[in-house]
Amino acid sequence: MGRVALVTGASSGLGKGLARELAVKGYDLVLVGRRRETLEELAGELKGKYNVDAWAIDQDLSDLGKISELVGKVKNLGVKVNVLVNNAGMGIYGPLSELNETDIVRVVNLNYIAPILLIKGFLGDLAGERGCVVNVTSLAAHIPVPWFGIYTSTKAALANITDALRIELKPLGIRVIGVYPGYMRTNFHNNTIVSPTALRAREGPMGPVMDPTYVARRIAEKIDDPNFNGDVVPGFTYRVAGSLIRPLYPLIRRYVDRWFNRRYREIMGSMQV
Numbered sequence: 001m002g003r004v005a006l007v008t009g010a011s012s013g014l015g016k017g018l019a020r021e022l023a024v025k026g027y028d029l030v031l032v033g034r035r036r037e038t039l040e041e042l043a044g045e046l047k048g049k050y051n052v053d054a055w056a057i058d059q060d061l062s063d064l065g066k067i068s069e070l071v072g073k074v075k076n077l078g079v080k081v082n083v084l085v086n087n088a089g090m091g092i093y094g095p096l097s098e099l100n101e102t103d104i105v106r107v108v109n110l111n112y113i114a115p116i117l118l119i120k121g122f123l124g125d126l127a128g129e130r131g132c133v134v135n136v137t138s139l140a141a142h143i144p145v146p147w148f149g150i151y152t153s154t155k156a157a158l159a160n161i162t163d164a165l166r167i168e169l170k171p172l173g174i175r176v177i178g179v180y181p182g183y184m185r186t187n188f189h190n191n192t193i194v195s196p197t198a199l200r201a202r203e204g205p206m207g208p209v210m211d212p213t214y215v216a217r218r219i220a221e222k223i224d225d226p227n228f229n230g231d232v233v234p235g236f237t238y239r240v241a242g243s244l245i246r247p248l249y250p251l252i253r254r255y256v257d258r259w260f261n262r263r264y265r266e267i268m269g270s271m272q273v
């Protein structure tokens with residue numbers, strides 16, 4: 001049996017692209033998401049095209065009580081997970097007063113707690129030769145975005161624990177890679193939970209729109225490089241922007257404050273008409 005990668009959120013977007021790129025490199029795949037049929041279709045495609053093994057497991061990862069069940073299901077397949085990609089994620093956008101409590105908890109569980117429980121669940125598998133964890137966070141993790149703060153803070157928390165675990169798990173031979181994408185052309189934006197007011201205020205991308213296949217290829221290259229143990233910021237423009245966020249943080253915060261107040265007044269004004 002070859003090396004095995006478990007990819008969460010493999011039924012679309014970046015996760016689907018990454019599953020394909022890893023299959024090209026000969027990895028067997030465990031594909032996780034909620035849509036069983038889509039995952040099974042992808043498993044069939046990977047087995048047929050790339051001659052690898054692939055299994056589909058449908059699981060709602062925001063249901064934290066079921067994570068140990070998922071770990072058990074994977075062990076029952078008789079495979080050891082060498083690469084764990086925590087990619088599944090969801091956005092939530094709107095004024096705090098309008099957001100539903102259940103939705104908030106679901107997003108925090110999916111984006112932040114589930115990755116931690118999965119890493120813990122597969123530690124035994126990963127602690128061997130060339131074990132690798134990949135956490136997909138976001139460039140937005142480092143920016144204060146009003147109405148989007150629940151999502152961005154889950155990604156900031158994931159970024160923080162990614163850095164901590166990179167140091168903590170190094171003695172076990174486990175690499176921990178953080179991925180910081182900018183705007184990608186995926187279903188993420190349509191799947192984001194949006195409150196009624198925020199629906200009127202949605203804006204287009206604030207940077208270049210990246211193809212998820214391009215991003216997936218950059219990540220797969222790093223997973224396959226046994227000497228790489230760091231962060232991936234795909235795309236030149238986003239790499240430059242990413243390197244400027246920390247030094248310019250006070251300016252960025254002031255800019256966002258002004259921009260939001262202007263935008264907020266426009267939206268509220270238009271709603272009173």
Ligand SMILES: NC(=O)c1ccc[n+]([C@@H]2O[C@H](COP(=O)([O-])OP(=O)(O)OC[C@H]3O[C@@H](n4cnc5c(N)ncnc54)[C@H](OP(=O)(O)O)[C@@H]3O)[C@@H](O)[C@H]2O)c1
Nearest residue numbers: 009011012013014033034035061088089183184186187188
């Ligand atoms: N697109 C962007 O611009 C962008 C930018 C920065 C970071 N990101 C991050 O990139 C990652 C991948 O997102 P994407 O852009 O590829 O979006 P996407 O096309 O919407 O894919 C999200 C994936 O997550 C899975 N998922 C959602 N909720 C789930 C749940 N409760 N349990 C299990 N799986 C769940 C979905 O599968 P099912 O529907 O089958 O469950 C889907 O496969 C996310 O972590 C996102 O935050 C995206």
